[in-house]
Amino acid sequence: MTTTSTDPTPDFVAETLAVASDRIGSQLAVVGEPFPGSRRTLVVRARTSDGSTVVVKRYLGDEGAEAYAREASALAALAGFGRTPSLVAECGDPRLVVMDDLGEGQHLADVLLGADEDRAAATLAGWATAVAGLHRAGRQVRDAFEAGVLARSAGPVELDGLPGLLEAAATDWGRLATALDVPVADGAFDVLTTVPGRLRVDASSLSAADMCPDNNLVSDSGLALLDFEFALWRPVVWDAAYLRVPWPTCWCAWSLEAAAADVALGRWREEVGKSWPAVLGPDFDHDLDLATEAWAWLAGSWCLAPLVDGEPRRTNPLKPMPRMPDRVLGLLRTAAAGRALPELADTAAQLARAVEVTYAATDVPLAPAFAGGVLR
Incomplete structure (x- = not known):
């Protein structure tokens, strides 16, 4: 049976609950x-015979196979962590997990789209603290996570896909630069493929990968992290840099108030530094610059390609996004700083000017909570 999470039939939901x-x-x-979900999953809250509730998540289609393997393995490996849902049960055919229900609440994206600046700053710091907790707990579960993914997968699965993404971006940027009439030498972007090997601090852990402002639940007891469909093992700096880019893989990619972002990043470093003291030092400053610029090039290619290729932008009134040209401009200006990748700084500046002129791009506005509650 085929379906999507946007149009689940009653029979499909009933079948899912019967298995669970x-x-x-x-x-x-x-x-x-x-x-509300994606084309990859069906997610429902269900009541048990004793009156308690659980959340059932079913993975759909070919993409669902890997999503199930990653999420079930991550939740199982993180048992007892306390800031993720507990894995109650699972099934490999059909692919689904049953998790404890963390209840109702907002997520960080809701707060950023609101009008309370103080709450936004506090929640942003809470997100950083939760991610730091994940990194500290996750550093010890690589073997369990890797074994779980292999056991739940029909074939080999990459634990860290970033090297491959950087290779793809290095190739695609040549095409995109040509489309914008910005001359670049052959192989100019190959330096992006060297980024993983240039990190100085050896600090890796389990990551949800898609560390976006809507993949969490904010409650009185703190912030819990959700959605481990893309879970992987990678250097923690990639998640920390989400506060610097910001939100390179996310729809809610509004600018952050600089002081609030700095406080959140400082909170993350202070906590993670208890496990990796080098995170508090200058070598990690270097790594953070490197990851920030690499994310800017990665996300910039993802955001610019649809503009160059003339693909229509899909909008969702429930997920208001910055204008895509503005995102590309902001990302290229970040890359143009060139503190870690000076080889590409001038190219980034030229590309930024081309995007500004071609698409009438301007600065990405602040998240509404930092802009007086106004969505610009």
């Missing part, structure tokens, strides 16, 4: 409507 009920040994009844 069998796995946990309790009859489940759906509560409310399925959660």
Whole structure:
């Protein structure tokens, strides 16, 4: 049966709950409507026979196979962490997991799109603290995570896909530069492929990978991290740099108020430094610059390609995004700083000017919470 999380049929939901009920040994009844999701998953809240609730997540299509392997393995490896849902049960055919229900609440993206600057700054710092906790707990689970992914997958799965993404971006930027009439030498972007090997601090851990402002739940007890469909093992600096770019893989990519972002990053470094003291030193400053500029080139290629290729932009009123040309301009200006990749600084500046002229790009506005509650 084929379906998507945007149009689940009652029969499909019933089938999913029947499998989940069998796995946990309790009859489940759906509560409310399925959660808004993606084409990869169906997510529903369900009530057990004793009145408690759980969340059932079913993975759909070919993409769902890897998503299931990564998320189930990550949640199993992080058992007892306390800032992620607990894995109650799972099934490999059909692919689904049953998790404990963390309840209702907002996520960081909701807060950033609100009007309370103080709450936004505090929640941003809470996000950084939660991510730091994940990194400290996750540093010890590589073997369990890797074994879990292999056991749940039909074939080999890369634990860290960033090197491959950087290789793809190095190739694509040549094409994009040509489209913008910016001359570059052959192989000019190959330096991007060297980034993983240039990191100085050896600090890697389990990451949710898609560390976006909407992949969490904010409650009185703190901030919990959700959605480990892309979980992988990689250097922690890539997640920390989300506060500097910001949000390179996310829709809610509004600019952050600089002081609030600095406080959040400082909170993350202070906590992570308890496990990796080098994170507090100058070598990590270097790594942070390197990851920030590499993210700018990666996300810049992802955002510019649809503009160059004339692909229509899909909008979602529930997920207001900055204008794509503005995002590309901001990312290229970040890359033009060139503190870590000076070889590409001048090229980034030329590309930024071309994007500014070609697409009437301007600065990405501050997140509404830092701009008086106004969505520009």
